[in-house]
Amino acid sequence: MAEDLYLGIKDLPIVSPHGHCDPGWFATDAPFPNPAELLVVPDHYVFRMLYSQGVPLSELGVGEEGRKKDPRAVFRTFAEHWHLFLGTPSRIWMNHVLNETFGVSEDLSSCTADLIYDEISGKLAQPEFRPRALFDRFGIEVLATTDSALDDLAEHQIVRTSGWGGRVVPTFRPDGVLDGADPEFVQNLDKLAELTGCDLGSYDGYLNALRMRRAHFIQLGCTATDHGIERVQTEWLGDADALYQRLRRREGTEQDARRFYGHMLIEMAQMSVDDGLTMQIHAGSKRNTNHAVMREFGRDKGADIPIAMDWVTGLEALLNRVGNTADLRVILFTLDEGSYARELAPMAGHWPCLRIGPPWWFHDSPAGIARYFDQVVETAGYYNLAGFNDDTRAFLSIPARHDLWRRGVALHLVEQVARGYFGRDSAEHLARLLAVDLAKQAYGLQS
Incomplete structure (x- = not known):
């Protein structure tokens, strides 16, 4: 039921x-914009968890120094720490965005970060996104x-x-x-x-x-x-x-x-x-x-x-x-x-x-x-x-x-x-x- x-x-x-x-x-x-500025930089649910594990906010694109960071590097940092979100609603929401909205089939990880970054970037350039x-x-x-x-x-x-x-x-x-x-x-x-x-x-x-x-x-x-x-x-x-x-x-x-x-x-x-x-x-x-x-x-x-x-x-x-x-x-x-x-x-x-x-x-x-x-x-x-x-x-x-x-x-x-x-x-x-x-x-x- x-x-x-x-x-x-x-x-x-x-x-x-x-x-x-x-x-x-x-x-x-x-x-x-790029996947990092869309999914990582503005989301305090994301960067607060990473900060709690010792990741500097500037590495996540936050702040004056962070704005100088390569967005691809920011996304890689996020992907490398994806396991930190196990058990949290942020992981549920992000998986929905990756899988349902962008059609990403690969699991997010340090190994797939660049592949997924490029896939999302390509779709963001399309009118339907x-x-x-x-x-x-x-x-x-x-x-x-x-x-x-x-x-x-x-x-x-x-x-x-x-x-x-x-x-x-x-x-x-x-x-x-x-x-x-x-x-x-x-x-x-x-x-x-x-x-x-x-x-x-x-x-x-x-x-x-x-x-x-x-x-x-x-x-x-x-x-x-x-x-x-x-x-x-x-x-x-x-x-x-x-x-x-x-x-x-x-x-x-x-x-x-x-x-x-x-x-x-x-x-x-x-x-x-x-x-x-x-x-x-x-x-x-x-x-x-x-x-x-x-x-x-x-x-x-x-x-x-x-x-x-x-x-x-x-x-x-x-x-x-x-x-x-x-x-x-x-x-x-x-x-x-x-x-x-x-x-x-x-x-x-x-x-x-x-x-x-x-x-x-x-x-x-x-x-x-x-x-x-x-x-x-x-x-x-x-x-x-x-x-x-x-x-x-x-x-x-x-x-x-x-x-x-x-x-x-x-x-x-x-x-x-x-x-x-x-x-x-x-x-x-x-x-x-x-x-x-x-x-x-x-x-x-x-x-």
């Missing part, structure tokens, strides 16, 4: 409502990118007016203009003022500028916002303008910045009530914990580590202001697996606005998917889940990630049927919901 359930959803369209693909790929439709052709081949119905609130969205505009039928939509990511602890916060406010023509000298002007940017994103198909924070701490401030002014003058403390961001999460939720944008909160990652790597190579280089979360206390102020609004959607993503059964499932099983996001980052794996269902379904049910999103920069891995999720869905549902919790008809209905429909509903992507 598990195979039947899987086959029933295997070829459904892919709905990718949250991810980090570059919209420029689809705007220009230029050929992807350009971004738009792959988008269509993958069966993607819609793909959302993640875009700074300060992005002019020119590439999205090009896609919309190109005549191509692919649906690529932006997501509003305002962290840079909400987080007073960001070193570029004041400069970002200046850019926000320039983009909108609003006077950001007052808090009201600041809020108006944010509303204008949200409206601009919506005009280009946006259906969601996204907030990436270390810890959730919401608080409604009686005098937000005073704190805003201190931060604008660079006189605010770290505590001031945390309190202001917590207040602004509530403001963002209230704006979502008004404009209908789904709100995503990704929390529980201590970013850039390797200071030496941060200094030399910058952010997002594999040193982000999960931390414990207190969602109940952290979201109390936000939920008691807007949480009873049934039309609002707030999707919660955690790296603290212990919070699924302890907090998130009970919260989503009560508050009308809440939905639980799928297993994220370190937990987007066969075992992680199984643990997720075991911890959330009994209390939250299925209809308080947000379906699946791949949350990836690695465009070619999108089909592999959705396939892994759909296999996990089938395995979970057949176990539920075997336990006598419901029958086959319900399982088939739930399989489609979890594969496609819940994501469409949660992100407002039905049309």
Whole structure:
């Protein structure tokens, strides 16, 4: 029965409502670069594992020195260490890309690295391996990118007016203009003022500028916002303008910045009530914990580590202001697996606005998917889940990630049927919901 359930959803369209693909790929439709720059250099899942085994990041094409590396040499280094990925989802995804997307029949190894490099390079030069052709081949119905609130969205505009039928939509990511602890916060406010023509000298002007940017994103198909924070701490401030002014003058403390961001999460939720944008909160990652790597190579280089979360206390102020609004959607993503059964499932099983996001980052794996269902379904049910999103920069891995999720869905549902919790008809209905429909509903992507 598990195979039947899987086959029933295997070829459904892919709905990718949250991810980090570059919209420029689809705007220009230029050929992807060489195999190393496509599969190794941008993938922190790949280079963090190799770095943990003593491979310098520069040998993987990362950083200023890494950019001088011969891409073929980078790919060879990756192939020589391919065994390190045994047991990881990265190996499952990469095998899918090599075998299913590129049709590679040889096993990746130091002996086959050059052969496979040349085979992929040859295919990347063909029209059917350009971004738009792959988008269509993958069966993607819609793909959302993640875009700074300060992005002019020119590439999205090009896609919309190109005549191509692919649906690529932006997501509003305002962290840079909400987080007073960001070193570029004041400069970002200046850019926000320039983009909108609003006077950001007052808090009201600041809020108006944010509303204008949200409206601009919506005009280009946006259906969601996204907030990436270390810890959730919401608080409604009686005098937000005073704190805003201190931060604008660079006189605010770290505590001031945390309190202001917590207040602004509530403001963002209230704006979502008004404009209908789904709100995503990704929390529980201590970013850039390797200071030496941060200094030399910058952010997002594999040193982000999960931390414990207190969602109940952290979201109390936000939920008691807007949480009873049934039309609002707030999707919660955690790296603290212990919070699924302890907090998130009970919260989503009560508050009308809440939905639980799928297993994220370190937990987007066969075992992680199984643990997720075991911890959330009994209390939250299925209809308080947000379906699946791949949350990836690695465009070619999108089909592999959705396939892994759909296999996990089938395995979970057949176990539920075997336990006598419901029958086959319900399982088939739930399989489609979890594969496609819940994501469409949660992100407002039905049309």
